[in-house]
Amino acid sequence: xxxxxxxxxxxxxxxxxxxxxxxxxxxxxxxxxxxxxxxxxxxxxxxxxxxxxxxxxxxxxxxxxxxxxxxxxxxxxxxxxxxxxxxxxxxxxxxxxxxxxxxxxxxxxxxxxxxxxxxxxxxxxxxxxxxxxxxxxxxxxxxxxxxxxxxxxxxxxxxxxxxxxxxxxxxxxxxxxxxxxxxxxxxxxxxxxxxxxxxxxxxxxxxxxxxxxxxxxxxxxxxxxxxxxxxxxxxxxxxxxxxxxxxxxxxxxxxxxxxxxxxxxxxxxxxxxxxxxxxxxxxxxxxxxxxxxxxxxxxxxxxxxxxxxxxxxxxxxxxxxxxxxxxxxxxxxxxxxxxxxxxxxxxxxxxxxxxxxxxxxxxxxxxxxxxxxxxxxxxxxxxxxxxxxxxxxxxxxxxxxxxxxxxxxxxxxxxxxxxxxxxxxxxxxxxxxxxxxxxxxxxxxxxxxxxxxxxxxxxxxxxxxxxxxxxxxxxxxxxxxxxxxxxxxxxxxxxxxxxxxxxxxxxxxxxxxxxxxxxxxxxxxxxxxxxxxxxxxxxxxxxxxxxxxxxxxxxxxxxxxxxxxxxxxxxxxxxxxxxxxxxxxx
Amino acid sequence: xxxxxxxxxxxxxxxxxxxxxxxxxxxxxxxxxxxxxxxxxxxxxxxxxxxxxxxxxxxxxxxxxxxxxxxxxxxxxxxxxxxxxxxxxxxxxxxxxxxxxxxxxxxxxxxxxxxxxxxxxxxxxxxxxxxxxxxxxxxxxxxxxxxxxxxxxxxxxxxxxxxxxxxxxxxxxxxxxxxxxxxxxxxxxxxxxxxxxxxxxxxxxxxxxxxxxxxxxxxxxxxxxxxxxxxxx
Numbered sequence: 001x002x003x004x005x006x007x008x009x010x011x012x013x014x015x016x017x018x019x020x021x022x023x024x025x026x027x028x029x030x031x032x033x034x035x036x037x038x039x040x041x042x043x044x045x046x047x048x049x050x051x052x053x054x055x056x057x058x059x060x061x062x063x064x065x066x067x068x069x070x071x072x073x074x075x076x077x078x079x080x081x082x083x084x085x086x087x088x089x090x091x092x093x094x095x096x097x098x099x100x101x102x103x104x105x106x107x108x109x110x111x112x113x114x115x116x117x118x119x120x121x122x123x124x125x126x127x128x129x130x131x132x133x134x135x136x137x138x139x140x141x142x143x144x145x146x147x148x149x150x151x152x153x154x155x156x157x158x159x160x161x162x163x164x165x166x167x168x169x170x171x172x173x174x175x176x177x178x179x180x181x182x183x184x185x186x187x188x189x190x191x192x193x194x195x196x197x198x199x200x201x202x203x204x205x206x207x208x209x210x211x212x213x214x215x216x217x218x219x220x221x222x223x224x225x226x227x228x229x230x231x232x233x234x235x236x237x238x239x240x241x242x243x244x245x246x247x248x249x250x251x252x253x254x255x256x257x258x259x260x261x262x263x264x265x266x267x268x269x270x271x272x273x274x275x276x277x278x279x280x281x282x283x284x285x286x287x288x289x290x291x292x293x294x295x296x297x298x299x300x301x302x303x304x305x306x307x308x309x310x311x312x313x314x315x316x317x318x319x320x321x322x323x324x325x326x327x328x329x330x331x332x333x334x335x336x337x338x339x340x341x342x343x344x345x346x347x348x349x350x351x352x353x354x355x356x357x358x359x360x361x362x363x364x365x366x367x368x369x370x371x372x373x374x375x376x377x378x379x380x381x382x383x384x385x386x387x388x389x390x391x392x393x394x395x396x397x398x399x400x401x402x403x404x405x406x407x408x409x410x411x412x413x414x415x416x417x418x419x420x421x422x423x424x425x426x427x428x429x430x431x432x433x434x435x436x437x438x439x440x441x442x443x444x445x446x447x448x449x450x451x452x453x454x455x456x457x458x459x460x461x462x463x464x465x466x467x468x469x470x471x472x473x474x475x476x477x478x479x480x481x482x483x484x485x486x487x488x489x490x491x492x493x494x495x496x497x498x499x500x501x502x503x504x505x506x507x508x509x510x511x512x513x514x515x516x517x518x519x520x521x522x523x524x525x526x527x528x529x530x531x532x533x534x535x536x537x538x539x540x541x542x543x544x545x546x547x548x549x550x551x552x553x554x555x556x557x558x559x560x561x562x563x564x565x566x567x568x569x570x571x572x573x574x575x576x577x578x579x580x581x582x583x584x585x586x
Numbered sequence: 587x588x589x590x591x592x593x594x595x596x597x598x599x600x601x602x603x604x605x606x607x608x609x610x611x612x613x614x615x616x617x618x619x620x621x622x623x624x625x626x627x628x629x630x631x632x633x634x635x636x637x638x639x640x641x642x643x644x645x646x647x648x649x650x651x652x653x654x655x656x657x658x659x660x661x662x663x664x665x666x667x668x669x670x671x672x673x674x675x676x677x678x679x680x681x682x683x684x685x686x687x688x689x690x691x692x693x694x695x696x697x698x699x700x701x702x703x704x705x706x707x708x709x710x711x712x713x714x715x716x717x718x719x720x721x722x723x724x725x726x727x728x729x730x731x732x733x734x735x736x737x738x739x740x741x742x743x744x745x746x747x748x749x750x751x752x753x754x755x756x757x758x759x760x761x762x763x764x765x766x767x768x769x770x771x772x773x774x775x776x777x778x779x780x781x782x783x784x785x786x787x788x789x790x791x792x793x794x795x796x797x798x799x800x801x802x803x804x805x806x807x808x809x810x811x812x813x814x815x816x817x818x819x
Contacts, residue, residue, distance in 0.1 A: 054787030055809055057766035062672060069679040078690055085687040085694055088679045197798045237790040248789075358799045363784055364791035403765035403784050415738070416645040416757055417731065421781070425651055428782035453683065507690035 002293055002301040008032045011292055011306035013277045013321065016101020017560070018546035018567045019312035020255035020263060024229070025571035027269045029579060034304065035271040035312070036294050038072075039098030043256050048104075048246030050239075056402040060244040065105055067095040067314075071276075074316065075451040076508045078468040080333070086454050086462065092507070093346075093514040094244070095314040099273065102314065102514060103254045103560075107243040107367030107399060108219030110162050110253075111557035112153050112565070114378045115146035115182045120441075120553055123379065124389045133389065134472060136444045138336075138343055140552040143524040143533035146182045149565045152572070154185060156564035157217070160253030161225035161233050163368075164188035164217035178214045180374040193222045193236065197360035198432035199371040202396030205490035211373040216395060217561070218368030219253035229262045240400025242367025252367065272296075278458045280309055280325040280543065289543045295458055307582075308542050308574075311520075315549035319344075319448050319519030320463040328530050328539045333444050333466075339530045341449050343442035343518040344467060345554035346506070348392065348477040350436040352484045353408040353498040354491055359429040362401030370397035373487070376480045377556045378439075388472045392438030392480040392556045394487060401428065408433055411498045430495075434484050436502075437513075438477045439556035443470050448519045469506045477502045515559050517551035522566075534578075534585045535570035541584045544570060629669040629700060630661075636723035637707045638664055644730050645760045653777040655760050663763030663772030664703075673700035697747060699755060706752035709744035710737070769810040776806040 010026055012019040015037035026033050042065075046052070058064050067073075067090065075084035096102035116123045120139045124132060133139070166187045167177025192215035195203075199215075206213040220242065221233040236251040250257050263269055274297035281290045281303065291305035311318045322328055322340045331342035374380060377391040400406060408431040409423040451464040481501050488497040523529025526538035531550060537543040546567050548559045577585055630638060638661045648654035655661075667673055675698035687694040697705065710733065714722045718729060725733065736742035737753040744752070763772030765779070767786070773779060779786055786806040794802060 050787070050789050051809060054789065055767055057762055057770060061762060061766075063677075068677040070677050073679045076691055078688070082688065082691075083685065085685055085691045086679045086681070088693050089675075089677070091692060194792075194795050196795055200798065235792070237792055238795045239787070239789045239791070241787075359783075359801060360798075361791075361794070361800075361802055363788075364795040364802075401784060403778065403782060404762050407765075407782070416734070416760075418647050418649055421646050421649065421651060421654070425781050428784065454681065505688075505690050507692070509690070509692040 002303040004303045004305065007291070007305035007307070008034045009306065010308040010310060011036065011304050012310050012312045013292060014038070014101060014311070014313035014317070015099050015255075015271055016096065016312065016314070017103040017255055017564060019310075020103075020259040021564065021567045022310055022312060022546065022571055023269055024259050024263050025568070025575060027263065027266050029575045030268070031579075032268045036275040036277050036292065036304065037099050037271060037273050038276040039273065041273045042098045042100055042104060042246065043260075044246065044248065044250055048248050050248040053245050053248050054239065054241045056404050060402060061404055063090050063094060063244075065096060065098060065244075065246070066090055067097045070457070072317075072456050074463040074465050075454050076465045076467070078466075078505050079445060080466060084451055084464045084466070087508050091509045092512050093516055094511070095316065095514065099260075099271070100246075100255045104246045104256065105244050106219070106560055108252050109368040109370070109558045110157070110160065110217045110219045110561045112182060112184075113146070113555050113557055113562050114180065116379045117555040118142040118145050120555075127379065128384060128389070134470075136470075137472065138442045138444050140343070140521070140523055140528065142552060143522060144569070149562075149569055150182070150185065152565040152568035153561065155568050156561065158189050159227050159229070159258050160219050160564070161189050161221045161227055162217050162219055162253070163190040163193050163222035165192050165215055167214060176214060178372070178374050179212050180377065180380045188217065190222045190225055193218050193220060193366055193369045194238070195371070196365060196369055196398035197358070198354075198356070198362070198398045199369065199396050201356065201360075201491050201493070202371045202434070202487065204492065205487050206371070206373050208490050209486055211375050211487070213371045213373050216368050216370040216372050218366065219560075220366040220368050221251045221253075227258055229259065231258055231261050233257055236366050238364050238366050238369070240363045240365040240402065243399060275302075276458065277313075277321065278324070278460060280311075280321060280327060282325070282327070282540065287540060289540050308544070311543070311545045312547065315516050315519060315547050316448070316463060318545050318547055318549040322520055322530065322545070323448070323450050323463065324460045327537065327543065330449055331447050333447050336444055337527070339521070339526075339528060341447045341519050342528075343521050343552055344446050344448050344465065345440045345442045345517045345551065346467065347440055347513045347515045347554055347556075348436070348438035348469070348473055348502050349512050350438075350477050350481045350484075350502040351500040352434040352436070352481065352488050353500065354432055354434060354488050355408070355410060355427055355495040355497065356430045356432070356491070357493040357495055360398070360432055361429060362398060362406065362432060365398040365400040367399050369399065370395045376483050386475070386479055388475040388479070390439040390441055390473065390476050390556065392436045392477060394480060394484045395435050395437060396432060397435060398432060403428065408498070410496055434488065436477060436481045436484050437556060437558070438473065438480060440473050440554045441470070442518060442553040446470075467506055469502070469504075474503065515548070515554065517548045517554045517559060520545045520549035521552045522550040523552065532585060534573040535566065536578070536585055542582060544574065546570065628665055629673060630665045633711070633721070634704065634707045635661060635665070636721070637711060640723040640730060641734065641756060642760055644727065644734055645757060646764055652781055653775075655764050655772075657774070658764055658772055658777035659774035660760055660763035660772040663766065663770050664759050666771050667759060667762075668700045668703055674698050693751070695747070695751065702747055702752055702755060705746040706744060706749075709746055713742060713744070767810070768808045776808075779806045
């Protein structure tokens with residue numbers, strides 16, 4: 001029997017980026033807010049201290065700060081003809097667990113989507129014709145535009161102290177920035193990071209073949225920074241431990257380094273850790289959420305009543321909670337009806353490793369220290385001759401040279417023995433890898449539902465992921481990988497390159513990206529989406545769903561920047577409209 | 587020459603283990619400090635340890651470039667990892683039903699890594715006994731390489747576990763031990779990091795990152811052991 005707790009105005013499921021933003025905004029509006037986080041509390045000191053965090057084995061290899069499949073996982077199959085089996089250990093993606101969520105262990109690669117990314121279907125149909133898109137492709141336009149989000153992107157970037165160079169200020173293209181980006185109202189809050197040896201070589205090579213390289217907008221502070229909340233970030237030391245690690249130096253934007261020092265001092269905010277939400281509770285009409293049920297570390301069940309429920313968990317868990325709580329109509333790929341679980345998408349990563357004749361000291365780096373070209377992303381090039389839509393950026397990162405996972409050897413090198421050892425010695429200081437980071441469209445056959453067989457430790461069915469790479473996206477990735485090879489060939493002083501193309505079926509074993517999207521998508525039609533343009537459930541108006549579960553398809557950019565902007569957009573609508581007149585926002 | 591000395595020490599340690607049956611004896615070369623030897627074998631028994639020592643010596647061999655995985659203490663690393671949360675699969679989803687699945691669906695075996703190693707080592711030694719009338723550790727370096735390659739390619743079939751899966755795990759763990767911070771027992775005296783030129787968790791490269799093409803001047807440090815202790819450990 002669940003213990004019933006004192007009601008609050010809003011309960012947040014999860015306590016990562018989106019919960020930190022919503023918590024800050026709604027407590028500013030005077031609400032009593034509680035966040036329920038399934039993992040432990042974590043903060044820069046002591047959890048990420050420099051005497052602890054720079055430990056590749058513990059954090060990157062043994063995955064100390066991520067979701068534990070033993071407690072929560074999903075089942076996976078490539079297509080409906082297979083039996084889905086549990087993801088028994090983490091691999092392809094790494095959801096975070098604990099306060100700060102995946103915002104603790106991201107790299108800081110911070111992007112805005114392009115204006116056309118928000119009009120994916122109508123834009124492509126207009127430019128290439130309706131028949132250009134495959135029948136099974138279920139991409140949809142967003143119900144909001146880049147212009148709607150611009151001020152919220154700006155708010156997010158100034159919260160985080162993003163280091164970068166504008167490429168488009170109010171329509172005027174800026175030297176040194178991304179000429180393909182949507183117009184921004186003002187410069188980045190901080191200048192770009194220092195440039196590493198590998199990114200300099202990439203920059204020169206890309207320019208020499210007529211491309212437009214620019215520094216990746218970085219959530220790694222290039223200089224000391226005080227954000228609008230008064231929280232201070234320190235200058236990045238280029239220690240090379242960003243992705244999969246917490247930042248020891250208050251340099252990487254995370255809830256801990258941007259919001260929590262303010263939010264945690266508020267009397268009208270509280271949080272509980274080791275509190276796993278297992279269900280959103282509804283009243284007898286099924287149209288109103290009454291709160292959530294959660295289980296604490298001792299296995300005790302609690303009911304937290306609330307006027308509003310806001311799902312701020314990882315995208316996959318938002319969709320899972322909707323499914324187990326029986327909110328909305330589950331997607332049925334056969335009849336192509338229902339919406340919950342629809343349009344799950346992912347991303348494509350191929351690599352071209354480059355071997356230099358000079359040392360580049362790969363261990364000096366930062367998570368978002370990279371030089372990028374966007375010439376082949378989105379709809380920045382004519383897709384007509386190619387027969388696919390979407391694209392990828394090509395980047396040369398110098399994120400670190402952590403030796404267990406970040407060593408590159410030329411094709412044909414033995415995997416063990418004296419030849420392997422010799423190749424390690426010859427190449428570690430003289431190699432780097434280009435990433436071809438591509439979008440994945442959404443398809444009828446790629447979706448999320450509940451598994452009929454396997455359960456989590458709380459007794460809930462595991463979510464079942466049915467997903468495979470489709471021809472459009474594989475063709476796109478190959479095309480852009482070929483362009484990356486042209487850059488590799490143009491690198492001066494290169495001793496050769498490896499192509500690690502992305503081909504064949506999607507597999508859940510190899511790490512690719514933690515950019516899982518969809519399942520609770522945003523739209524303007526309740527029959528084809530789960531939430532309206534303000535991230536409000538169509539079915540239960542006092543339930544909001546934040547995060548990348550909203551994305552109708554996955555463009556070729558890392559999602560965090562858009563997740564942050566969308567959260568600010570939704571928070572604004574809740575504050576300025578919903579609270580005055582609770583109910584469905586039109 | 588390295589092969590010969592390795593074989594003689596393995597044979598010597600094999601007879602030592604027969605003599606001291608109450609305690610699993612150290613199979614570490616005598617130049618290793620007492621501190622490390624005293625806390626060495628925790629999961630592997632003497633025969634299993636001989637297998638791991640021999641496999642490490644082939645996967646990253648000692649040669650002109652410097653120490654190999656055996657000299658770097660990687661067997662200690664693997665032994666400790668198998669005794670700990672990794673070896674026990676403490677974070678893995680280990681509920682049935684069990685089914686083989688596709689390559690894309692990943693690991694679907696009931697075995698924890700520790701169980702996987704135990705079954706596989708005994709299976710491989712049985713295979714070697716049949717083929718060569720010797721345990722794996724007693725084979726010549728070339729014979730050992732042939733067996734390892736057979737496991738890698740899945741050409742040798744083991745009765746209890748898939749050979750390729752075991753070899754993949756072993757290779758991954760050897761690489762981990764060679765390159766993880768020395769506080770985990772491998773990468774002794776920074777053998778792995780010195781080989782490639784990684785200085786360890788140095789933390790701050792603000793001044794150096796724009797000095798293109800210039801070698802980083804400082805020697806490696808360990809996160810917990812500092813410099814001097816790690817060199818001894």
